[in-house]
Each structure stands twice: as C-alpha cells, then as structure tokens.
Amino acid sequence: MSSDEQRRGLMLALSSPSGAGKSTLAKMLVQRDAAIALSISATTRAPRPAEREGREYHFMAREEFEAMASRGEFLEWALVFDNFYGTPRAPVEAALAAGRDVLFDVDWQGARALRAAAPSDVVGVFILPPSHGELERRLRARAEDSEEVIQRRMARSAGEIAHWEEYDYVLVNRDVEATHAALVAILAAERLKRGRQSWLPAFVEGLLKDGG
Ligand code: 5GP
Numbered sequence: 001m002s003s004d005e006q007r008r009g010l011m012l013a014l015s016s017p018s019g020a021g022k023s024t025l026a027k028m029l030v031q032r033d034a035a036i037a038l039s040i041s042a043t044t045r046a047p048r049p050a051e052r053e054g055r056e057y058h059f060m061a062r063e064e065f066e067a068m069a070s071r072g073e074f075l076e077w078a079l080v081f082d083n084f085y086g087t088p089r090a091p092v093e094a095a096l097a098a099g100r101d102v103l104f105d106v107d108w109q110g111a112r113a114l115r116a117a118a119p120s121d122v123v124g125v126f127i128l129p130p131s132h133g134e135l136e137r138r139l140r141a142r143a144e145d146s147e148e149v150i151q152r153r154m155a156r157s158a159g160e161i162a163h164w165e166e167y168d169y170v171l172v173n174r175d176v177e178a179t180h181a182a183l184v185a186i187l188a189a190e191r192l193k194r195g196r197q198s199w200l201p202a203f204v205e206g207l208l209k210d211g212g
Helices: 022-032 062-070 089-097 108-117 132-139 147-161 176-191 200-208
Strands: 011-015 036-038 041-043 057-059 074-080 083-088 101-105 122-128 169-172
Touching: 011 022, 011 108, 022 036, 022 101, 022 176, 041 062, 062 074, 062 083, 074 089, 074 108, 083 089, 089 101, 101 108, 108 122, 122 176, 132 147, 169 176
Parallel strands: 011 101, 011 122, 036 101, 041 057, 122 169
Antiparallel strands: 041 083, 074 083
16 A cells, blocks of 8 residues: 555535535536545435435435434434434545545535534535625526525525635635636645644654664
C-alpha cells in the first residue's frame, strides 16, 4: 500500500439554498472522482414515483428506523414534517477508515448535526447563487408554480443563506465548471491535512531513527 492510501477519509457537507446548483455540483464531484461517494440517507417517507431504493434513499418502516436509532446506528437523524430521516453510520465509518470520502447533500441543520457527530471529519462548503436576481430566476424556472409557492421558496432560501458563516468554505457559483474546480482544490488540500495522514507518525519516526 502506498503512503497516500493510508489517509483517513473526510466528510464533505455541501449546503446551499435550492436553485444555487448544489445537486449539479454534487453529481459532478461523484462522477469525476472515484474516491468520493454520496451518502444515502434512510427515511420513513414513501418513495416518489421516480425514486429507487438505495439510490435516493433507503426507504424503511418506522419500526425499523426507530430500532436502528435506538441502537445508535445513525450518525444523526431528524424528524422532518411527519417523517424520519437519518444518516446510517456504518457505511460512513467504513469509507473513512478505508481512505475514501463521503459527500453529504444536506441543509444547514443536517450539516450542523454532522459537525456535532464528527467534528474532525467534516469539511463544510456552502454554495451561494451569483445574485438575488439569478436566485429568483432559478426559483421561478417552473412556470406553473404560483406566486405564493415562489415566495415561500424565496423565504426558505433566505433562511438557508443565513447560516453561511457556519461553513469552512463559501463558494459563489457563477460558473459551474469553475465552482467544481474550486471544490476539487478544497478536497485536494483537505485530504492532505496532517490529521488525515494516518501514515505520518510512523514515517516521521522512521526518519528520526538512528541508521534509518
Ligand atoms: P425530501 O423528503 O424532500 O427528500 O427531504 C425532506 C427533507 O429531509 C430535506 O430538507 C432534507 O434536507 C432532509 N433530509 C434528507 N436526508 C436527511 C438526513 O439524512 N438527515 C437529516 N437530518 N435530514 C435529511
């Protein structure tokens, strides 16, 4: 095993208001970098017609979810409206130990819960839209939505943006390729952090050994 395979993986928590390009960027990251995979949450809500088990979510009955929660098998979980959502712990821990990274497409509350559960593993990135006008244009893109729905979406976006200072990095998404390149640079630097290079202590010890 080469020394750079012995790093600990990281948890990339990506948040943004809807309409800022987060899902596109998340998709670009996992498609272009085999070392990072998207975390699939568990939920008790019913699948929507286009959703598939294990792709968007792990769909499960409430009893199963509650049993997992009571056994501590979620890194974090929350009740959203009437349904439970949670991040299964085992796949995340296995990936980090194997030197692979995990991407979380989460809102500010999810990012905060992950940071509380694993403070030294989480890298938080917030994506901002380039302007108020552009955000509104993107939220209005579906012409059939009523003004009331659009206003509610704008208010939710403002509530999400209010948490931008809780993140390690903040990127303004003016150009999706440039923003992707910035994310790649963040990942490259964060992967090299001393605390993630599990092989370093033994390596340095070897450097200092007499006749080594
Ligand atoms: P939806 O049902 O529309 O897919 O998601 C509803 C809400 O659940 C969203 O606000 C989403 O951020 C949140 N959510 C999805 N997965 C998780 C999770 O693993 N943990 C938490 N805390 N929230 C989640």
